[in-house]
Amino acid sequence: MESVLWTRATFRGPEILEYLARRMHVVLFEPEIPPNAGNVARLCAATQTSLHLIEPLGFRLDDRQLKRAGMDYWQHVRWQCWPNWASFREALPGGARLWFIESGGPRRYSDARFLPDDYLVFGRETAGLPRQVFEDRTDCWLRVPMFNAAARSLNLSNCVALVLFEALRQQGFEGEIGP
16 A cells, blocks of 8 residues: 555655645544555545554554555555654654544533644544643543444544534535536
C-alpha cells in the first residue's frame, strides 16, 4: 500500500509541513481494527484530510481487511504512520490545535469551533485515549453525545465521520466538488 505523499518516513521538510498546515487532520491513536482504519482512510481520501496513524497498530499495514475497507482509495490518502505519540507530538507545527474526542468530555464536538488545520484525535476502539495524552488539555476534550446507557460507544469510523464533517461544515465545505 503506497501513500501519495509519505508512508513511514519521519519528515522535517518545510514543503510537507506547509502542505499539512492547510488541511484537516485525523489522528488514530493505536487503532486496533483494520476495517475501521480502512473506512477512516477512505473518508480522509474523500475529504482531502490527512491521516496520522500512531503505533503500535493492532494490524499490519498490508492486512487484507484494511485494504478491502479502504478499497482503492489508499492511493489517494495522504497519511503518516508514527512510531509513537511522542514522535507525532514532536513533529507538530507550532500552534497546532489538537481536539481529543473521547467519552466523558466536558463539551460536545458540535460546540467546538474548528479551524482548517486542526487535528482530530481518536483513541483505540477498545480502550479509547489514555488520560495522559489529553489530561493537560481538558479544554480540547470533546465527546460525541450518547443516548443509551447500555451502549458503550459508537464505532470509531462513525465517530470520525461525525466530527470531521462538523468541522468541514463549519468551514463552509470549502473545496467541495459541486453537483
